[in-house]
Amino acid sequence: MSLINPEATPSKDLPLRDDIRLLGRLLGDTIREQEGEAVYEIVERIRQSSIRFHRDEDETARRDLETTLNSLSRGRTNQIIRAYSYFSHLANLAEDQHHVRRSRAHAMAGAHAAVAPAPREGTIGRALKLLREAGITQADLQALFAKALVCPVLTAHPTEVRRKSTIDREMEIAQLLAQRDRQHLTPEEKASTEEALRRAILTLWQTSILRRTRLKVIDEVVNGLSYYDYTFFRELPRVYASLEDQLAAIDPAWGNMELPAFLRMGSWIGGDRDGNPFVTADALRQALQLQSKHALGFYLEELHCLGGELSLDGRFVNVSEQVQELAEASPDRSPHRQDEPYRRAISGMYARLAATAQALGHFDVVRHPVVGEAPVYTDAEEFAGDLMTLHVSLVSNGSAALSRGRLRKLRRNVSVFGFHLASLDLRQNSDVHERVVAELFEKANPGTGYKELSEEGRVALLLEELRSPRPLTSPFLDYSAETASELAIVHEAAQAHRRYGQASVPNYVISKAGDPSDVLEVALLLKEAGLLRPREGEMHVNIVPLFETIADLRQCSKVMDALFGLPDYMRLLRSRGQAQEVMLGYSDSNKDGGFLTSGWELYKAEIELIEVFKRHDVGLRLFHGRGGSVGRGGGPSYQAILAQPGGAVQGAIRITEQGEVIAGKYSNPDLGRRNLEILAAATLEASLLHSGQSAPRDEYLQAMEELSDGAFRAYRGLVYETEGFERYFWESTVIGEIANLNIGSRPASRTNSRRIEDLRAIPWVFGWAQCRLMLPGWYGFGSAVNAWLRDHPDSGLALLQEMYREWPFFQALLSNMDMVLAKSNIAIASRYARLVEDKDLRDAIFPRIRQEWEDSIAKLLAITGQQALLDGNPLLARSIRNRFPYLDPLNHLQIELLKRHRAGDADERVVEGIHLSINGIAAGLRNSG
Known part of the structure; x- marks a missing residue:
């Protein structure tokens, strides 16, 4: 069974076609062997009908599909769903390997060409080339790196339901594909590799892809830590090394200069309690401990291997006095190592690190014998200092090459991850802070009436309390469970600072921030835990307001202006390097105002x-x-x-990595390194090349304002002002079933209501993706452009075309919409619409959606000059086109299962089938949640 259409394939993509055909054949063989020829034939029949239906909404194909699908038994249905789901996952692996293959091919072409090709977009090489051409000096770069921070932040918002067991098998398949690709195999070796692939696919088929129980917070923490083993521990040092080596090659003045640890990892997993009652002080403590344990366990293993490598004999090489001192201080007295100072020094360092791990409660991370007792390291910097001692000695005594191997990587790991691994943010909703602070004031001084105060009154009261060194809380008072929990969180954060350092919990994010008092309330809570010291004017945690609705985005600059107008706050801010972080929310602003308006309001807010x-x-x-x-x-x-916009990236940027994107970007180490490099390269370019760029032309700004107004009216008119739309959404999508899926510890809605306003953005977007409408990624665009062209009949289209050519913001906006519309399928969406029981409601809403979909595509093509969607990205176009015959059947099967489930069929296999189809469709779409 083929996973790819037999159309003409460019020669550079032939290996992708071959990989997909190989995996499809092996999976087809597995299905035949495990389930029988009859199941395989049904899979083929459904695929062929699906292709006809997809092509032109062929009614005969629709009837054939419905006949086939309705005749399936419950057990047989799930077999078919599993088959198509695995087709999607295997196609993803093949495509990932092809991206790696093309990157390697480009690099090898440069190595063998007389004239090296230009570095590829998004690489460090290209960024440095552009900086050099722009006249950026070494001093400019050094100044940037001194203050830079690039931080992907992993969050526990999974929209995939796969278990780690299945991800591990998929990684095994990916490694085998890479092995086939990079090595010249003998026939025997090739057969052996194919047999290993067959075993891995068989194991996948026989392993449950779904979780049987809902994840707990700690499960999410453990899952997040997997990506350090897959990618971050190994590949982050390679990104740094590549950047340092390229700088030295360009300008010898860089020499052996080492860059500060500007590229770091962040996390929300275990600290984000906005709407998640399961994130408690105990969960925070466990998350921090698991992170630290993971870091120290890795260091101990690497240190042990380093000791095995540095077998240098002191009789043959010179050694620095500092290394000799480390060797003498070591409890290692083995006569076999008496002339091996580096090994003795490392044995002592291992003993100290093992003692440190024990002191932090990591009792099971020491896997090798400890030579004797040794004092703990006070912090990661002290451990890094000992590693630096080894490095300096090697470099100074003719062994610099030895310092560039495992030691270089370990030193970089320690500088990036410390003893805490990742910076864990706290997050909570401002409404919670308001209730907690109101209770604290009322308990301390009954009659304060904090909630009834004006904003000015609140600010004045909060500032007065923040100036006082005495605590507001008392151990002799009883507080509500909510207040006690919030206080416990900040006290646990303070404990983390003492155990792991301030980098362990450096930020406190405030959801639904709308006033200066929202920031000052958090400052008050930090003060209660000693994380803010009034007399010294010191604040040990960054307070980060999150502006996420359209109204909040429009007000955020006024809020920050008022906050900076408070001398007390500015005094605290000076202790944070006179820098302030602001978070902008893409998800809720989109749900609130639609794709176009969200993007525009975010841009204006910046x-x-x-x-x-x-x-x-x-x-x-x-x-x-x-x-x-x-x-x-x-x-x-x-x-x-x-x-x-110019000036928005001032050498520092943090970006959340959510849902299936984490696995897609970072489970494959080669792709993971590429994605980390992209973040670093883009930040360099944006900070040094675009920081002073002029604002867009007034005509562009005015056009976007008018387009945004039109899109906003269309989107709000459908989603929030159409009677019965809420019911339409719940009945025409799998949102109800998603809410019951074991995809994470967080509830799907903030409350028990079914209101769109209360629904979290993830299931909102995920629901529309599953029914193949992708509505949040385009709705309102067609109406907006139609209105613009009516108001500007002479030159309106020409201006939009110019904006697309000249303005990166508008290019990115339309490029993303292009991808989303290409993944949508109005024919399949029409079948989901039929799930709405009220025919009048269905007929009132779906035709509007269809018309907007058609208008949006037509206007997108007119502006971009494309003849079809994704004309400018043929590889992605082929990828999507090749997926449809295997993706579409999952939608059709899901619809039939939804009908059965909603008709009262209580068979657990029906629910399981729905959940399997959700997983398969998400895999086929890739970036859907």
């Missing part, structure tokens, strides 16, 4: 923030709350960073 921060002489660091899908701010990271 421009206004840049001006406010400049006026107050405060450094701006933006934290982009992007999801996996375009409807939640997703899309290519490189283009997204460069599309920011």
Whole structure:
């Protein structure tokens, strides 16, 4: 069974076709062997009918599909769903390997060509080339690196339901594909590799792809830690090494200069309690401990291997006095190593690190014998200092090459991960802070009436309390469970600072921030835990307001302006390097105002923030709350960073990595390194090449304002102002079934209501993706452009075409919409619409959606000049086109199962089938949640 259409394939993509055919054949063989020829024939029949239906909504194909699907038994249905789901997952692996293959082919072409080809977009090589051509000096770069921070932040918002067991098998398949690709195999070796692939696929088929129980917070932490083993421990040092070596090759003045640890990892897993009652102080403590344990366990293993490698004999090489001192201080007295100072020094370091791990409660990470007792390291910097001692000695005594291997990587790991691994953010909703602070004031001084105060009154009261060194809380008072829990969180954060250092919990994010008092309330809670010291004017945690609705985005610059106008807050901010982080929410702003308006309001908010921060002489660091899908701010990271307004990226950027995007980007180490490199390269370019670029032309800004107004009216008119739309959404999508899926510890809605306003952005976007409408990624665009052209009949289209050619923001906006519309399927969406029981409601809404879909595609093509969607990205176009015959049947099967389930069929196999189809469709679409 083929996984790819037999159309003409460009020669460079032939290996992709071959890989997909190989995996498809092996999976087809597995299905035949395990389930029988009859199941395989049904899979083929459904695929052929699906192709006919997809091509032109062929009614005969629809009837054939319905006849076939309705005749399937419950057990047989799930077999078919599993088959198509695995086709999607295997196609993803083949495509990932092809991306790696093309990157390697480009690199090898440069190595063998007389004239090296230009570095590829998004690489460090290209970024450095552009900087050099622009006249950026070494001093400019050093100044940037000294303050830079590039931080992908992993979050526990999974929209995939796969278990780690299946991900591990998929990684095995990916490694076998890479092995076939990179080695010249003998016939025997080739057969052996194919047999290993066959075993891995058989294991996948015989392993449950779904979780039987809902994940707990700690399960999410453990899953997140897997990506350090897959990618971050190994590949982050390679990114740094590549950057340092390329700088030295360009300019000898860089010499052996080492860059500060500007590229770091962040996490929300275990600290994000906005709407998640399971994130408690105990969960935070466990998350931090698991992170630290993971880091120290890795260091101990690497240190042990390093000791095995550095067998240098002191009789043959010179050794620095500092290394001799480490060797003498070591409890290692083995006569076999008396002339091996590096090994003795490393044995002592291992003993100290093992003692440190024990002191932090990591009792099972020491896997090798410890030579004797040794004092603990006070912090990661002290351990890094000992590693530096080894490095300096090797470099100074003719062994510099030895310092560039495992030691270099370990030193970089320690500088990046410390003893805490990843910076864990706290997050909570401002409504919770308001209730907690109100209770604290009322308990301390009954009659304060904090909630009834004006904003000015709240600010005055909060500032007065923040100036006082005495605590507001008392051990002799009883507090509500909510208040006690919030206080326990900040006290646990303070404990983390003492155990792992301030980098362990450096940020506190405030959801639904709308006033200066929202920030000051958190400052008050930090003060209660000793994380803010009034007399010294010190604040040990960054307070990060998150602006996420359209109204909040429009007000955020005024809020920050008022906050910076408070001398007390500015005094605290100076202790944070006179820099302030602001988080912008893509998901909720999209759900609130639609794709076009969300993108435009985010862009305008950044421009206004840049001006406010400049006026107050405060450094701006933006934290982009992007999801996996375009409807939640997703899309290519490189283009997204460069599309920011000039001055928005001041050497520092943090970006959330959510849902299936984490696995897609970071489970494959080669792709993981590529994605980390993209973040670093884009930040360099945006900071040094685009920081002073002029604002877009007034005509562009005015056009976007009018387009946004039109899109906003169309989107709000459908989603929030159409009677019965809420019911239409719940009945025409799998949102109800998603809410019951074991995809994470967080509930799907913030409350028990079914209101769109209360629904989280992830299931909102995910529901539309499953029914193949992708509505949050495009709705309103067609109406907006139609209105614009009516108002500007002479030159309106020409201006939009010019904006697309000249303005990176508009290019990125339309490019992302292009991808989303290409993945949509109005024919399949029409079948989901038939799930709505009220025919009048269905007939009132779906034709509007269809018309907007058609208008949006037509206007997108007119502006971009394309003849069809994704004309400018043929590889992605082929990928999507090749997936449809295997993706579409999952939708049709899901619809039939939804009908049965909603008709009262209580068979657990029906629910399981729905959940399997959700997984398969998400895999086929890739960036859907």
